Structures are given as structure tokens and as C-alpha cells.
Amino acid sequence: MFFDSWAGLGRVLVVGTLAYVALVTILRISGKRTLTKLNAFDLVVTVALGSTLATVLLSKSVALAEGILAMALLVFLQFVITWLSVRSPGFQNMVKSEPTLIMHQGRFLDGAMRSQRITREEVMAALRSNGVSDAAQVAAVILETDGTIALIKGTDDEADKPTLENVRKP
Template sequence: MLFDSWFGLLRVLVVGTLAYVALVTILRISGKRTLTKLSAFDLVVTVALGSILATVLLSRSVALAEGILAMALLVFLQFAITWLSVRSPRFAYLMKSEPTLIVHQGQFLDRALRAQRITRDEVMEALRGSGVPDVAQALAVVLEPDGSISVIKSADRNASFTLSSVRDP
């Protein structure tokens, strides 16, 4: 249970090192987009890559070449999806969510909060993190597609913020 064989340990060291080098190489070739802030789609690909890496490391029934091919396939599919998203607004609409306005001119938008499953406490935490102690001092709070919360302060009224840039459910 605690130790199977020296060969098993050696296999993990060799295959782990080679799989890690292959994964880093694949990610570098795929470009910066693969390593940026995660959308829901990017998160799924990242978790799947980790799962493949763990399977290659710990399962003797999966060859290193199969694992590398599986990782390359996922990164290629992510590249293809993002390539299509950049070139086709309709495809981009299907693949990505839009930002959602959850506070407007100091007022919570309860329908939007419920739809996005965000509590007022979570919004207040984001406000405090942005140096805004009271919701009344927020021109807008937006739930971004990556799950982060952006705060536009009332003092920033001269900023070029338009409601057309976010979805109001």
C-alpha cells in the first residue's frame, strides 16, 4: 500500500519529467491566450490537462505518447475555438458569456444578482476590495465573464462607461 516497486517510482520520475516538459512546450507553442485569465471554457481545458497529466503519471496503462497527444489535442481544440471566436461574432456569442451589470448607480440589481447567483455580501466584499465602502458610491458593479467583479466608482463618472457594454438581465 505504501510502496509498490522501485520501477514504479522511476517510471513516475521519468514519465513525469517528460510529460511536464511536453506540457510546457505545448503551452508555449499555443501562445499567450492559453495562459491568460480563465473563462469557463479555459478552466475546463486546464482541469482536463491536469487530469491527463495525472493519468499519464500514475497509470501504467496510458503510454506517455498517448498522454502527450491528448494534451496537444486539448490545446489545439482550445486554439481552434478561440480562433473561431475571434473571427465569428456568432460563434463567440455561443462560447462566451457577457458581462452582467449587478449594481447600477448605487442600487443593487436583485434580479441580476439572483440570475448570476451572487450575494450582496460578495458584492460588498468586491466594493471594499476596490476601496468603495458603500454601495451608494458605486456607479456600477459588473460581473465579468471570467467571474471577477469590476467596480466603477462614482468619482469615475467621467470615465467612458456605457451600459451598452454590459448585459442587464
């Protein structure tokens, strides 16, 4: 349970180092976009890469070459999805969500919050973490495509400015 063999430890050291170098190399070649957190697909790729690396490290039944190929395949598929998303609005609409307005001019938009499964307490926590103590100080709170809650502080003078481009209103 605590120790199997020196060979197993040696395998983890060698395979782990080589798999890590391969992963870093693949990520550097693929560019910054691969590990962004812009949408759910990006999160899936990041988690899958971590899971694949762990499997290569700890499973004797997965060869290093298979693990490197699996990581390269994940990065390639991420590249294909993002490439198609940039070039095809229809494909982009199919695979990506839109930001959702969940508070406007200090008022909770209960329908939008319910559809996104966000509670008032979560919104208030996001306001507090951004130094806002009163919801009336906020022009808008948006649930972004990556699941983060963003806020736009506002004043009465700014109420008429179009600051919520590309945000779906309920």
C-alpha cells in the same frame, strides 16, 4: 499502501519530467491565450490539462505518448474555439457569455444578481476587497465572463460617462 516499487517511482520521475516538458513546450507553441481565464472554456482547458498530466503521471495504463497527444489535442481544440470566436460573431455568442451588470450607481440589481446566483454578501465582499466601504461610492459592479467581480468606482461627475461598454443590463 505506502510503497509499491522502485520501478513505479522511477516511472513517475521519468514520465513526469517528460510530460511536464512536453506540456510546457505545447503551451509555449500555442501562445498566451491558451491558459487565460477569459471564459468558461478557458477554465475547462486548464483543468483538463492538469487532469491529463496527473493521469499520465499516476496511471500505468496511460502511455506517455497518449498523454502528450491528449494534451496537444486539448490545446488544439482550445485554439480552434478561440480562432472561430475571433472570426465569427455568431460562434462567439454561442460559446462565450457576456459580462453582467449587478450593481449600478450604488443600487443592487436584484434580478441580475438572482439570474447569476450572486448574493449581496458576495458583492459587498468584493467591494471591501477593493477598499470600498460604501456601495454609494461605486458607479458599477460587473460579473465578468470569467466569474470575477469587477467594480468601477465613481463620482457624481462621472455618472454620465459611458464606461460600461459591452455590459448586458438586466
